[in-house]
Amino acid sequence: MPIEPAVLLYDEQCELCQAGVSWISALDRDRRIRCLALQGLDVAALDPRLDPETCLRELHVITAGGDVLAGWEGVRHLLGLLPAVATVATAARRWPVADRAGRRFVQAVTASRWDLMRVHGRTGHAGTPPRPPGALSPFWVCYTTEMLLRLPLVVATTVRQLGANATDWARTRGRRISLLDGRLTICFLTGTPTALVPLAFGERFTVAVYDGVAIDPGSSRMRRSLGRHLDGLGTGLRAVVATHAHEEHVGNLDWLADRTGADVLASPATAALLRPPYEVPLGRRAVIGTIPPLRRWQPIGDEVATRTGHLEVLPAPGHTLDHVVLFDPAEGVLLAGDSFMGETFATPNADVDGDRWIATLERLSALDVTVLVEAHGHVHTVREDIPDVAGVVVRRDPKEAIRTKLDNLRWLRAQVEFGRREGLSDRAIEATCYPWGPQWSWERKGLDELARLFTRGRFSRTQVVRSFQRRHDDVFPQVRAVRFAATADPGP
Ligand SMILES: [Zn+2]
Structure with a gap:
């Protein structure tokens, strides 16, 4: 019974x-x-x-x-x-x-x-007692209690994710995956010690080759791996494109162009960032590699000619100010670089601008995207002509994925604005942005804190809060101050 x-x-x-x-x-x-x-x-x-x-x-x-x-x-x-x-x-x-x-x-x-809920913006709750701003001790008591309550779950999911990252890395290491009848090839780039990044955080390194155009050909430390892929790619590379100036995207622009006779195309904002002096922070330089100065480049313009057609070039600031994406309107393929980066937003780089990222995703969500190609190893699509590739193809409608990310960013912006109005500290706002309730928040907690530790806070949830306060005329700390000093603002 x-x-x-x-x-x-x-x-x-x-x-x-x-x-x-x-x-x-x-x-x-x-x-x-x-x-x-x-x-x-x-x-x-x-x-x-x-x-x-x-x-x-x-x-x-x-x-x-x-x-x-x-x-x-x-x-x-x-x-x-x-x-x-x-x-x-x-x-x-x-x-x-x-x-x-x-x-x-x-x-x-x-x-x-109830104090906790009030800080979380749930003031409509019947019986919520009023509380002077700044009096947060019940909030931290609640927050810490919740953390302790979930700690075993957080540890378990972190271990599981590290295992999944290792599996995905091993599955795709050095592989070349051809999709859309060979129109799109994703080459997985390896190198030591760059593998630490995919193993710890799940972000693998790739170069996408789309109809004769190579996009983001990796960092200087991945050059040997890129060289091995070159033979398999065949001839006829027309252009090498950088979506933005981060070191794992731009380390081999000239190198690849020299070997293939292709043109290097970049936005003026990206090219400006690749002029010395620039400085990749020590940890990233040691693991991923440094940025060689760009010798020759042409402005990317609004369109890039491919072997059989063209790609539209769309400004996509947010992840960085200089970011552009490439879109094939005929196929519905969006080569997104780092302008998507998963459906939720955590541990961004210190040069993220949250408001601009929202505006970018609003524009991208209006496109008829059927295949979303990310620079770090995932392809989001429900198209049946793209086979299941374990660790690479995510069976998710890219338009829905973009909308989910957009909703997440808008919610985070509202939390930050609410926290500002209430006079909360950045730390308290950060805690309200990552409440313990939703699974997306706590299941990434372990890896997010690992990222904070490894990068001394440069990649952390704190940067999410800061990303909604940035204005392009601010004086930015550290990386941004150095790397964006010479940048012309590409506009929203
Ligand atoms: Zn990036």
Whole structure:
């Protein structure tokens, strides 16, 4: 006979409730607990003894036997239903001191969770007490508690992601993948110690060759790998294009052009960045390579002629100010460089401009894109003429992917603006931008903190907050100050 499950009524807007529900779904093997969000639920119809206000104030549980339990009594009952943690419930029943500690803890959490929600911009919550700006201790208490609650999950997903990164890297290492009847070839570039980047963060290095045009041919440390691909590519390379001036995209522009007789095409803004003096930060220089000065180049213009047609050149500032993308309107292929970079936004480089990136994605989302080619090894498409390639082809409609990224960026901008209005510190704003509730936020936490550590904060979630405050006439710190000093603003 199936067991009638106990029902947990929880507040979907509360990060703590969400953390609890994540754990219940991980531990409740026998499905003895049914979790129902209060939002959109007719509580009185479920049980006439209950009303929404009381349920929002604290957690309520309806046991399988029909009892209604609130707060700590409810938590203790649920703990007893989960074999992995049932000893906690047993201990609380046996020892009054443990029971009191549990009750105090749940009371403290219940009292401070509304402060957290207010900081998260959920001021519409009934009964939310007003609070002077800057008084954040309940917020940090909540934030830290949530972090501890999720830490094992974060560690587990980080380990899993590192494993997946290693698998993808091994699958594609040095490979050349030909798609669209040979019109598009993606060459995976290797080198030591550049492999550290794909292994740690999943960003592999590639050069895309589209109908006789090579795009972003890697860094100086990947030259040998690029040379090995050259034989397989055949002749007839017409142009070598840089989408932007980051070192893993521009290290072999002249080198490849010298060997193939192709022209080097770049935007004037990118070419200006490739004139000395420039400085790649030490860590990136050591792992990825430095930027050789650009000897000869032609302005890329609005169109690039390919072997059989042409590519439109579209300005795409955001990831960097000089970024351009290439689009084949006939095929719906967008060669996006780094203008997409996954559906959520975290640990950007220190030269990101969030507002401009939103404007760029708005324009890209209006294009009829059927194949989105990223510079770091992924192709997003649902087209059936593109086969499944493990670790490369992502079966996702590129237009939807772009819209999702756009929504994520707009939400982050709203969080940053809200935080500014409330007078919060950058650290607190960062925490509100990455709440513990949504999976996209906590499952990347481990790798994002690793990126912060390795780059001493240059690639970090803090940069997301800063990216929405940048104006192109600001004086920027470190990398940006050096690298963009000579740049003409390419305009929005
Ligand atoms: Zn880049």
